[in-house]
Amino acid sequence: MELKMIFNFIFGPKQKRNLTTSALADLQVGERAILEEFELDHPIAEHLMNLGFVPGLEVTVERSGPGGDPRVYRVEGTEVAMRRELSRHIHVSLVGAPAFGD
Amino acid sequence: MTCHPVARPQDEAPDTSYRTVAVVGPPNSGKTTLFNRLTGLRQKVGNFPGVTVEHHTGYIRGGEGEEVALIDLPGIYSLTPKSEDEKVAIDVLHGNMPGMSRPDAVIVVLNSTNLHSHLVLAARVIAVGLPTLVLLNMADELHKQDGSVDVLSLARQLGTPVALVSATTGAGLEAVTNFLSGASPALEPIELPVVGSTRSVREWAVRVGENANYRRPATPVWTRRLDDLFLHRTWGAVIFGVVVVAVFQTIFAVGQPLSNLLQKFLDLTGSRIGTLLPEGMFRSLLINGVWKGTGSVLVFLPQILLLFLVIGILEDSGYLARAAVIADRTMSRVGLNGKSFIPLLSAYACAVPAIMATRTIESKRDRIATILIAPFMTCSARLPVYTMVIAAFLPNRPLLGPFLGTRAVAMLSLYLLGFLMAVLTARLLKSTVLKSKDAPFILEMPPYRWPKFSSLMMRLVDRGKAFLYRAGTVIMLVSLLLWAATNFPMHNGHPPAIQDSVVASLGHAIEPVIRPLGFDWKIGVGLVTSLAAREVIIATLGTLNGIDAESHSFDLQNALRHELTIPGAIALLVFFAFAMQCMSTIAVVRRETNGWKWPAIQFAYMTIVAYVSAFAAYRIVGHFIR
Numbered sequence: 001m002e003l004k005m006i007f008n009f010i011f012g013p014k015q016k017r018n019l020t021t022s023a024l025a026d027l028q029v030g031e032r033a034i035l036e037e038f039e040l041d042h043p044i045a046e047h048l049m050n051l052g053f054v055p056g057l058e059v060t061v062e063r064s065g066p067g068g069d070p071r072v073y074r075v076e077g078t079e080v081a082m083r084r085e086l087s088r089h090i091h092v093s094l095v096g097a098p099a100f101g102d
Numbered sequence: 103m104t105c106h107p108v109a110r111p112q113d114e115a116p117d118t119s120y121r122t123v124a125v126v127g128p129p130n131s132g133k134t135t136l137f138n139r140l141t142g143l144r145q146k147v148g149n150f151p152g153v154t155v156e157h158h159t160g161y162i163r164g165g166e167g168e169e170v171a172l173i174d175l176p177g178i179y180s181l182t183p184k185s186e187d188e189k190v191a192i193d194v195l196h197g198n199m200p201g202m203s204r205p206d207a208v209i210v211v212l213n214s215t216n217l218h219s220h221l222v223l224a225a226r227v228i229a230v231g232l233p234t235l236v237l238l239n240m241a242d243e244l245h246k247q248d249g250s251v252d253v254l255s256l257a258r259q260l261g262t263p264v265a266l267v268s269a270t271t272g273a274g275l276e277a278v279t280n281f282l283s284g285a286s287p288a289l290e291p292i293e294l295p296v297v298g299s300t301r302s303v304r305e306w307a308v309r310v311g312e313n314a315n316y317r318r319p320a321t322p323v324w325t326r327r328l329d330d331l332f333l334h335r336t337w338g339a340v341i342f343g344v345v346v347v348a349v350f351q352t353i354f355a356v357g358q359p360l361s362n363l364l365q366k367f368l369d370l371t372g373s374r375i376g377t378l379l380p381e382g383m384f385r386s387l388l389i390n391g392v393w394k395g396t397g398s399v400l401v402f403l404p405q406i407l408l409l410f411l412v413i414g415i416l417e418d419s420g421y422l423a424r425a426a427v428i429a430d431r432t433m434s435r436v437g438l439n440g441k442s443f444i445p446l447l448s449a450y451a452c453a454v455p456a457i458m459a460t461r462t463i464e465s466k467r468d469r470i471a472t473i474l475i476a477p478f479m480t481c482s483a484r485l486p487v488y489t490m491v492i493a494a495f496l497p498n499r500p501l502l503g504p505f506l507g508t509r510a511v512a513m514l515s516l517y518l519l520g521f522l523m524a525v526l527t528a529r530l531l532k533s534t535v536l537k538s539k540d541a542p543f544i545l546e547m548p549p550y551r552w553p554k555f556s557s558l559m560m561r562l563v564d565r566g567k568a569f570l571y572r573a574g575t576v577i578m579l580v581s582l583l584l585w586a587a588t589n590f591p592m593h594n595g596h597p598p599a600i601q602d603s604v605v606a607s608l609g610h611a612i613e614p615v616i617r618p619l620g621f622d623w624k625i626g627v628g629l630v631t632s633l634a635a636r637e638v639i640i641a642t643l644g645t646l647n648g649i650d651a652e653s654h655s656f657d658l659q660n661a662l663r664h665e666l667t668i669p670g671a672i673a674l675l676v677f678f679a680f681a682m683q684c685m686s687t688i689a690v691v692r693r694e695t696n697g698w699k700w701p702a703i704q705f706a707y708m709t710i711v712a713y714v715s716a717f718a719a720y721r722i723v724g725h726f727i728r
Binding site for chain 1 (some may be wrong): 128179180182184216218219222223300301304318319321326329330333334335336338368423425427428430431434439440445468544545547591
């Protein structure tokens with residue numbers, strides 16, 4: 001507890017997260033969010049939706065491959081891997097704290 | 103797509119039996135396992151006209167004992183005409199596929215553990231208007247993971263018969279036979295919301311699921327745990343490395359020796375049969391032409407079957423998807439993606455099964471790009487040639503103590519050369535002709551499963567047959583042509599000495615073209631015969647010099663030193679590194695791309711690269727070494 005206060009004193013408190021839309025790529029592993037719009041070409045967006053990635057549903061960042069990219073995302077029962085460059089174009093709105101603790 | 107209620111013809115004729123039934127479903131729904139279970143070994147493979155998409159046709163006994171043809175369509179997520187697979191499915195279901203009459207009915211196979219997504223496809227298929235049976239597959243997994251669904255409610259909401267089945271255990275499959283004999287319960291056709299965005303259809307699917315008390319199973323814990331391991335930062339990479347080495351070793355240490363054994367056996371049998379026949383043209387044709395030709399086809403089978411066994415295990419267990427994720431980072435630097443990794447790795451053993459393995463790559467452009475660069479990977483057939491030439495021209499001096507000698511370095515450089523050319527070509531292709539911005543790397547991670555032995559076996563039989571019938575025929579044909587070229591023109595009914603045969607004339611004919619590379623007509627003959635298989639050049643050069651290549655390799659090395667200068671030898675090595683000489687590869691590329699266009703392009707490209715590089719090598723090396 002004290003260490004944290006000292007930390008914050010020296011480095012400033014951690015930036016408050018922007019609660020409006022971010023992209024899927026901005027989420028950390030373990031975080032959840034709600035899928036918003038896809039800034040993608042229609043066929044790609046369709047494909048994602050067919051896989052189960054539908055705006056309005058909750059997405060979890062399950063894990064990442066060794067090296068951090070691609071990452072695996074989960075929506076309901078489906079897990080899908082995609083590259084960072086794609087997940088930058090999928091907008092989400094944040095839900096709250098990480099899905100599982102450290 | 104229609105907003106009108108779906109009329110069903112079977113309302114009128116209760117004992118209509120269907121003659122042709124299409125089977126549709128998403129990937130990872132167990133559709134293929136189901137199809138195999140229903141049709142057994144009575145399957146045929148073919149290509150849809152004009153595309154690289156394959157279809158399997160199998161036969162099943164209908165209710166009254168008549169034969170019903172089941173057509174397995176490629177796995178699709180929806181019916182939008184965006185990908186080749188989907189276009190094919192749409193064409194078949196609407197009766198627009200040339201050479202194929204419209205199916206009488208459709209069976210939709212869905213994964214019961216992923217109902218909402220898959221119902222979207224089901225709705226669209228039902229709306230096509232054919233009598234439809236919806237199968238919710240993987241019932242065993244659904245129940246094991248505490249999921250459930252009210253099938254009757256679902257049937258009422260969809261307006262078609264629905265059954266919960268398990269292709270792996272066989273449960274519930276009587277629904278299929280009932281359906282085929284028209285004995286399924288009759289249901290009110292329903293207006294399905296197929297016009298509308300995927301999102302709204304999906305919302306409908308969720309409502310339908312709720313009404314049917316669909317309880318989605320919990321994500322299996324062990325899949326998550328295994329992924330913690332297999333996609334771990336360090337352990338994941340380590341395990342990946344182990345798997346890669348295992349695949350490699352299997353092909354080299356098991357597949358290659360098996361192939362060699364088979365070759366020896368076939369050769370032995372061939373000569374045994376030969377002794378039973380009178381000498382002459384017929385015997386030569388039978389043994390050296392037909393038997394040898396068949397042998398050159400069969401000899402690939404151990405490697406193909408072995409590779410597909412390994413890939414089958416990796417794929418069915420679910421690990422292959424994870425491997426593709428791990429490999430993706432490196433592959434993306436080249437312009438490809440992780441799915442190309444295993445095929446390209448296999449190409450180090452032999453390009454033939456590797457090219458066949460590219461079918462796991464969904465993006466057509468990525469698949470073709472992978473096929474086009476696969477032969478640059480130094481396949482095992484090049485090794486005897488490399489070994490012979492290096493041994494003839496490079497004395498072995500230790501460079502790094504006993505671990506690395508000059509010859510090993512030379513060999514490794516050739517490996518590197520092939521690899522670099524592959525990377526270069528991939529980069530070139532993916533930034534020009536085969537750009538695919540519209541096919542980003544999106545890969546579904548299926549849950550881990552135990553591979554099923556019977557599924558694996560069926561796949562092996564399937565791939566084996568596909569290779570034998572389509573590629574095998576081409577290989578056989580070229581074999582016979584080569585036999586003819588080496589055995590004509592005849593003198594008094596005896597085959598000519600190789601120096602006087604058609605093959606030799608060909609060698610002389612191309613000599614002016616290859617002389618700038620430092621090659622003479624004998625090498626030219628070798629280049630022609632190496633069309634059969636790269637290593638054949640050794641035997642050919644031996645024969646041309648009156649030497650038995652196998653038993654007197656030193657003498658052959660001596661002969662080579664008279665044939666070639668050092669620049670010429672290096673040019674020959676470079677030529678072999680880059681040239682597409684293997685007709686079996688050409689045959690397989692033709693089969694996998696369903697046409698001659700790509701094999702022709704590939705052949706032309708690789709020949710030009712080989713020629714230019716060999717020429718450059720000859721000139722540059724010749725500058726420094728006489």
